[in-house]
Amino acid sequence: MLHTFFKLSTVALFCSTAVAGAALTNAYAAEAQTERHTVEVTTVADGLNFPWGMAFLPTGEALITEKSGSLRRVGLDGVISNAISGVPDVVYKSQGGLLDVAIDPDFGENSWVYLSYSEADPAGGKGNSTAVARGKLVGNNLQDVEVIFRGAPKYESGAHFGSRLAFSPEGYLFITLGDRYSAMDDAQTLDNHHGKVVRIWPDGSIPEDNPFVGQEGALPEIWSYGHRNVQGAAIHPQTGALWTVEHGPKGGDEINIPVAGHNYGWPLATYGIDYDGSIISDKTHVEGTVQPHYYWLPSIATSNMIFYTGNEFPAWQGDLLVGALKASKVARLDLEGKRVMHEEALFEQVVEQRIRDIEQGPDGAIYLLTDDRNGKFIRISNADD
Amino acid sequence: MLHTFFKLSTVALFCSTAVAGAALTNAYAAEAQTERHTVEVTTVADGLNFPWGMAFLPTGEALITEKSGSLRRVGLDGVISNAISGVPDVVYKSQGGLLDVAIDPDFGENSWVYLSYSEADPAGGKGNSTAVARGKLVGNNLQDVEVIFRGAPKYESGAHFGSRLAFSPEGYLFITLGDRYSAMDDAQTLDNHHGKVVRIWPDGSIPEDNPFVGQEGALPEIWSYGHRNVQGAAIHPQTGALWTVEHGPKGGDEINIPVAGHNYGWPLATYGIDYDGSIISDKTHVEGTVQPHYYWLPSIATSNMIFYTGNEFPAWQGDLLVGALKASKVARLDLEGKRVMHEEALFEQVVEQRIRDIEQGPDGAIYLLTDDRNGKFIRISNADD
Ligand SMILES: [Ca+2]
Ligand SMILES: [Ca+2]
Numbered sequence A, B: 001m002l003h004t005f006f007k008l009s010t011v012a013l014f015c016s017t018a019v020a021g022a023a024l025t026n027a028y029a030a031e032a033q034t035e036r037h038t039v040e041v042t043t044v045a046d047g048l049n050f051p052w053g054m055a056f057l058p059t060g061e062a063l064i065t066e067k068s069g070s071l072r073r074v075g076l077d078g079v080i081s082n083a084i085s086g087v088p089d090v091v092y093k094s095q096g097g098l099l100d101v102a103i104d105p106d107f108g109e110n111s112w113v114y115l116s117y118s119e120a121d122p123a124g125g126k127g128n129s130t131a132v133a134r135g136k137l138v139g140n141n142l143q144d145v146e147v148i149f150r151g152a153p154k155y156e157s158g159a160h161f162g163s164r165l166a167f168s169p170e171g172y173l174f175i176t177l178g179d180r181y182s183a184m185d186d187a188q189t190l191d192n193h194h195g196k197v198v199r200i201w202p203d204g205s206i207p208e209d210n211p212f213v214g215q216e217g218a219l220p221e222i223w224s225y226g227h228r229n230v231q232g233a234a235i236h237p238q239t240g241a242l243w244t245v246e247h248g249p250k251g252g253d254e255i256n257i258p259v260a261g262h263n264y265g266w267p268l269a270t271y272g273i274d275y276d277g278s279i280i281s282d283k284t285h286v287e288g289t290v291q292p293h294y295y296w297l298p299s300i301a302t303s304n305m306i307f308y309t310g311n312e313f314p315a316w317q318g319d320l321l322v323g324a325l326k327a328s329k330v331a332r333l334d335l336e337g338k339r340v341m342h343e344e345a346l347f348e349q350v351v352e353q354r355i356r357d358i359e360q361g362p363d364g365a366i367y368l369l370t371d372d373r374n375g376k377f378i379r380i381s382n383a384d385d
Helices: A184-188 B184-188
Strands: A006-012 A028-033 A038-048 A051-056 A062-066 A071-074 A098-103 A112-120 A128-138 A141-150 A165-167 A173-176 A197-200 A222-224 A229-235 A242-247 A253-256 A294-296 A302-307 A320-324 A330-336 A339-346 A355-360 A366-370 A375-382 B006-012 B028-033 B038-048 B051-056 B062-066 B071-074 B098-103 B112-120 B128-138 B141-150 B165-167 B173-176 B197-200 B222-224 B229-235 B242-247 B253-256 B294-296 B302-307 B320-324 B330-336 B339-346 B355-360 B366-370 B375-382
Touching: A038 A071, A051 A355, A051 A366, A051 A375, A062 A098, A062 A375, A098 A165, A112 A141, A128 A173, A141 A197, A165 A229, A173 A229, A173 A242, A229 A320, A242 A302, A320 A355, A339 B339, B038 B071, B051 B355, B051 B366, B051 B375, B062 B098, B062 B375, B098 B165, B112 B141, B128 B173, B141 B197, B165 B229, B173 B229, B173 B242, B229 B320, B242 B302, B320 B355
Parallel strands: A051 A098, A229 A302, A294 B339, A302 A355, A339 B294, B051 B098, B229 B302, B302 B355
Antiparallel strands: A006 A028, A028 A038, A038 A375, A051 A062, A062 A071, A098 A112, A112 A128, A128 A141, A165 A173, A173 A197, A197 A222, A229 A242, A242 A253, A253 A294, A302 A320, A320 A330, A330 A339, A355 A366, A366 A375, B006 B028, B028 B038, B038 B375, B051 B062, B062 B071, B098 B112, B112 B128, B128 B141, B165 B173, B173 B197, B197 B222, B229 B242, B242 B253, B253 B294, B302 B320, B320 B330, B330 B339, B355 B366, B366 B375
16 A cells, blocks of 8 residues: 555564573564554564464464474573474475364364374375364374375365364354366265365264255265365454355455355356466456455455454454465454454565464464465564554 | 456548538557457547536436536437537536536436535535536526526535435435535434435435434435545446445445445545544444445445446446546446446556446447546447457
8 A cells, every 4th residue: 555654673582581482483573564453573584484374272372384394392582492293294285285274163172183184095096185183282293194185086186285274153163175277067966075165074074064964975074165275264243144255266266154055156257367378367347146245356365364352452453364475464344243344455565475364363373374485484573553 | 357358440430421410539449358358449539528427318428527617418329419508507616516417317318417516505605515406408508497406515625525426216316425524423323415325206205114214313315424535436237226335445445235224434444544644543443333335445445336238248247347447447346236246447558547437328339428627528338259
């Protein structure tokens, strides 16, 4: 935005010597002005190898995945743990690897941690698919690991795995998936998981009221279809509804509010204008498919999103914050109910890497992961006067 | 938008010699790419002295106001008529002068033309206010001219007169007004017309079901209040509802869908961040006031808007096109029902002057007036392959 400015404080925040045994954290802070708040942007930790997902533990530490297959604890003091053992093997290739992480809503009682990842064909074929496993986090180990979802079919591709995890207030687990790129037409048929959002119980069982339960030829996990590559998901804090964000081809990144059994159009209808130079569809409206709630053209390359509910940034409460890879920014959508009243570009000048994940911390600050070989774990806090 | 490009065709479109007696038109055309259509931008006429409003006659000519007080017919061949006689005297000062023009929905039968303008105090005081008069267009004369609305109070200011005219499908006439800048607090009280939208019958009489009819101390013309300076208005083609667009102070231009009797917040609540360096209000939400449907920050300086319904640009049907003074562009809001799904900046590179009015022509092309001493009447047509 034209009126956004920033200044680098270039304040080296040397860690308090009271942090015994902490690794040297080269945290630095930059300040940026936004429409409603002045923010401080602090790199809490760097050196993460293409981090993809994060979830906060009751201890205040973040669990962070690295795409190459490691799950680590990272403290707000910047200390990065050794890799947690027991994580399933992943296919680390192109967009595939260890992807999202979520903790059980009853984690304090059951210690379940959920991981999405690209899984090889157990039969030894060349294909792979998105899978979700869970295990109990005990010390630095995942125990009793079980696969609760396995995408079908196994397919030979390094692209479009989804896959964000989101628990609804009723305890359902939503898993967002991708169309595997060259299998895009599968997004319109119900006999596979490509281009779908699925809904299961946390133990992998299938809710009886899922929309396609009992329909011949349809996979009963499916919640909604006609998606391209859904990498972001969040539950609306008031309505409890799932909201998702997906990449368009070249343009046409979409926010949707997936309703059970509905068709979100891909690849029949899209606001993307071309893809590798060729037209996917010149149609934006196709009967029987649902229009996006909001879309971007050109693409900002959306990653994850959150509804902000904390006290750190009062003027952002209720807003939707969407991370962007290409634009290296967070799009703030000022919501009134479900309606987008305004979009603001946040942190464009102060976060130079692609933003892969965004979460709200237990402290109300906003945390980002950047998609880089030297990936960063960034904290955004309030610096208003 | 980053992906918008333009090329100047620099094709001099010499008028056909068949246009007998036409003034030399120095029309030129430029082509521009937009997300969904390629457009040709043609200057039909220039040399207009700060044109403000336009309305198309059944003949296909446009009636165009010049702020200094002249009303003219302008043909699509570029021929500009002499000033039409019978137009009321106006206070031509700062933002004041001859402003909008509308023709009666039954113009073919009754020939009524409606004009909004800043009117001096008939009692000889220094104040002025927005007034609306109508007269029958016969040849190049306005006859039987009568004032059907006179804003109260008369107030000494050269700013914030509104004033757009819009007929609803039921035949009501909406007049949008401004807060007169230094009288902004008046927008919250009902004993005056500052910062109001009013609704009257075309003969000036007051609809019995107006929201404040019979309320002591309230002016019965008032439809909605708490506005700042509403310079744009359009009737939704499906719902028949009035939509308005108003300037914020520094930032916070708003689209509203004014509901009878509702308070739109100014100056208690605004997304504008400051004004002449001082804060008007740090509040965006105030109980009892309605949030904007959509807003711009920073300000684009909105002028008029239309719902596009023509066949010239199929992909824009149903969209809201909002003219901007500061940004010299048209903001296209892609609507699904009432919901804004996406905003695109149109014509930024090919219209270099402030856009004061936008209308859809009987041919489905889009027409613009630019706010300049050498103001232009511009036609936007389809140049898709
Ligand atoms: Ca879609
Ligand atoms: Ca308002």
